[in-house]
Amino acid sequence: MKPIIVLGGGLAGASVAARLARAGHAVTVLERETGPHEKVCGEFLSVEACSDLETMGLDAHRLGGVPIDRVRVHHRARSIEAKLPFLARGLSRAVLDEALLQLASRSGADVQRGVRVSGVDGRKVLTSEGAYEAEHIMLATGKHDLRGHARSTPATKDGYIGLKMHWRLSRSALEALGPAIELILFDHGYAGLQRVGARDANLCLVIRRDRFANIEGGWDGLVASLMGEPGLRQRLNDAEPLFAKPLAIANLPYGYIHQPQSDEPAHLWRLGDQAAMTASLTGDGMAVALRSARLAADCFQRGASSAAFQALLARHAGTQVRRAMRLQRLSERPLALRLGLLAAELCPWLLAKSAGFTRLPSYPHVV
Template identity: 35%
Template sequence: MQDVIIIGGGLAGLVSALELARAGHAVTVVERKTYPFHKVCGEYVSNEVKPYVESLGVDLAGLGATTINRFQVSAPSGRLLESKLDLGGFGISRYRLDYELYQLGLLAGVQFQLGKQVDEVQFADNRFAVTSSDGITLSSRLVLGTFGKRTKLDKTLNRAFMQQPSPYIGVKYHVRVDLPDDVIALHNFSDGYCGMSAIEAGSYCVCYLTTRTNLRQHGSIPAMEEAILYQNPHLRSVFTSAQHLYDKPEVINEISFAPKRAVENHILMVGDSAGLITPLCGNGMAMAIHGAKFASELSGAFLRGQLTRQQLEQQYQRGWSQRFARRLWVGRTVQKLFGKPWLTEAGAWAFGVFRPALRTVMRQTHGDVINV
């Protein structure tokens, strides 16, 4: 019997596991991949979590994290706007950051079940039974769902957002390219946008969101990029000059930005499992880390007998909404201004005329610095 089983070993899962294990609880993480590995992710992190991440024992400077303090956005025509990031952030790959947290988790006594996928979670008699793809069932007092954007388990749990097919796909590369390392840029194109920011070792993360329709029309990712993304001169310049650091991009299908419940079948959902912010506004990594800290604090109180399960679930749902619901709403609202070329051009023009509005939007998608 474990105190906690965490399904998914991304940022939310690793931070939660580390905090709970250091508090003396028996924690098992089930992750379908083996570390280190790449993930489709923008790899920009708001400074709201920087002191907290470093307090966990992560040496961001030693890992080569970049400092980001400027934001750029371009319309499909290439019209470019720039704004200062009031809080700022840093750039680091999931490949490196997740692996560092995994190593810290091992030192803290976290048990990892790697290369396994959870097929079913049952709750009865105030206990969970978690069955993985190899047929092994583990039991625990608590389960955290940190399994990301969209998985088989979401379907098994009959989560509402799974009833709404999503048209979006995400594509990510690591490249070397001659661009400033203190900027996060978001370049728009027809039915999509591409985020770019510097990460460690002189590399750049290039991650874009588009639709399956764009891909179907052109038959392959390279053909789609040349036909659609290259219409934006900034993207054409990057894609034609960059040195790609791995042969094939990371790709994920059916990314959903629909609202999600933070508690499902008594499972506390953390990170993207609880709600996904649009890439246009970024900051999903910071939200996952922030959410994991909150979830682990409440989970610890429950495991120590200070909260009933009902109190735990009510406080978590309410607290999660207070921290993140507005950010997600702002992201979904702003996203409607982008995608279609004419609307994106109009949005860029409006933000160009009313420049303080752009900084206001960015502030609305960033939280306060976490007290350590």
């Protein structure tokens, strides 16, 4: 029997493994991919995310994170820009996740790649490589639910779809984009564009599933329709897509916060998107994942129960998730969107205020 098994080697899984292994615990990480890989993600490392990485000895700047200190919002012919109240970074998930997995391995965790988890039966983890038994199981499978342990979310079949593509931008487009994250708001969705490398940018889109289903041509049709937005057209006009096809994920349960149930197994801990999933519009998704790992490691070290950890995380991240969802819903209402953009055009500092309003709180040092 292995003391701790972490299911998933993404932000939350690799981080909690590194923290617990560094503290002397026996940890095994089961990661289904065999090497570095991209994931659907806005790849915006907020100030909180960078801070939590630093507590593990990882510097986002040294990993290649591109500075982001401005936000620019485009909606049809209107463009509004403001300086962010913090310095963020743009960094590829393939780079960041690999750095975290290597850190976990150096810290003493047993990182096993190419292992697919099919289910959990009590304390037994069923995988493509056989069964593992554990005293504690850290469920960090991201947006993918594990059979038999799905999140208690309302039906999302008509919810959101996430799409991601990296682009090689022209020199003039890079200069125009600069140290900004650009948000392009359109009917029933939005897109975020930011640099994640010297010449590369990430375009991540969130759109209602029913809206996407009605777009002729799928991804190509969606991009073609968005090229009518001045902000995006200026950036992607001469850009080269870097993936053979976009990455995609459906049925995103935005607004989800896990609430521990009385019959929940005491040995099961939910981290990352399995514990809380905030609206990507605010750019704090990676921060929530990293923070959940930090809190879980601290709670485990102090002997707290998994239920106590889940309750603490729900309280800690709940305000951010609720505020983010409120902002996302307002952006989907035409009248509210027009009024909000008019106010931001008259007072650009409102954009910075909104960015600061939707951050995670300071780390609770007493847990």
